Amino acid sequence: MTDCIFCRIAAGEIPVKTILETDSLLAFHDLNPVAPHHALVIPRRHIATLDAATPEDADVLGELLLAGAEVARLLGCAETGYRSVINCNQDGGQSVYHLHLHIIGGRALSWPPG
Numbered sequence: 001m002t003d004c005i006f007c008r009i010a011a012g013e014i015p016v017k018t019i020l021e022t023d024s025l026l027a028f029h030d031l032n033p034v035a036p037h038h039a040l041v042i043p044r045r046h047i048a049t050l051d052a053a054t055p056e057d058a059d060v061l062g063e064l065l066l067a068g069a070e071v072a073r074l075l076g077c078a079e080t081g082y083r084s085v086i087n088c089n090q091d092g093g094q095s096v097y098h099l100h101l102h103i104i105g106g107r108a109l110s111w112p113p114g
Helices: 005-010 055-075
Strands: 018-021 025-029 037-043 082-085 101-105
Touching: 005 025, 005 037, 018 055, 025 055, 037 055, 055 082, 055 101
Parallel strands: none
Antiparallel strands: 018 025, 025 037, 037 101, 082 101
């Protein structure tokens, strides 16, 4: 999708500060961090929202979560704690309609989140 910024990032058209890269996923530092450590993990294949995922996407969804844990380890916040968040649709706070996992850490996080 040429109008999707995350598809363009996944295709290498827009540079990012990469943390982790596989054939199916890309993790990079968020451009507008809300904590000392804030990364995004995206599937290279366009899936608009978590609601749009199908049973055929189960493997990439599992990879997404496992990559999120690895990103937290690489950022150095896994041991002290981090939050993994998938926003879904407008009321859920999704602003880019390409499935993505936020990894947020490096400080104490409050609850409820929003």
